[in-house]
């Protein structure tokens with residue numbers, strides 16, 4: 380059983396999708412063992428509590444730098460014997476200590492089809508504002524392994540979502556979550572926990588179910 384930590388910063392709807400998938404028995408060989416929030420009072424912590432999952436706070440404001448925060452997070456993850464780290468609406472860029480401690484064992488969900496609308500400055504609602512301003516007709520979500528480059532790691536799953544006339548950033552954000560993020564994130568987590576993902580360079584191969 381892989382022990383999973385979900386790192387969050389806000390509302391936690393992707394966390395909820397993982398909790399619901401676990402309740403349906405769809406996180407095969409995985410168990411959400413901890414939720415770690417970068418903000419005290421994040422609604423995601425309430426979701427964790429309701430599901431009986433231990434919640435922790437490692438707040439950015441308590442550290443002098445991203446590096447010190449990352450080191451504190453790594454220490455917590457090791458103490459909790461975590462095997463898979465999931466960034467689900469986690470709004471901080473972690474330093475290389477995280478990737479070095481968990482090589483190809485950190486997943487991130489991004490609300491666009493990478494390599495579009497990603498990298499520094501592209502997070503949360505801003506991603507959808509920028510997609511609408513550019514005039515693309517299709518967007519979506521990506522789940523990828525985290526490496527040293529923001530949103531630059533090997534891609535595991537993607538799902539496209541149409542942009543419709545009259546969309547606002549909020550409306551589009553909700554459609555991307557409902558039609559893509561909440562589906563592909565639990566799927567990718569389950570594939571990881573079943574040992575069905577292999578990475579060669581940028582390419583992720585998904586093995587057939589035994």
Ligand code: GAR
Pocket residue numbers: 387388389390391392393394467468469470488489490501502503506556560
């Ligand atoms: C989600 O859309 C997630 O993809 C995005 O923030 C939102 C968090 O919502 N993450 C990023 O932009 C990271 N670059 P949630 O807290 O309800 O899951």
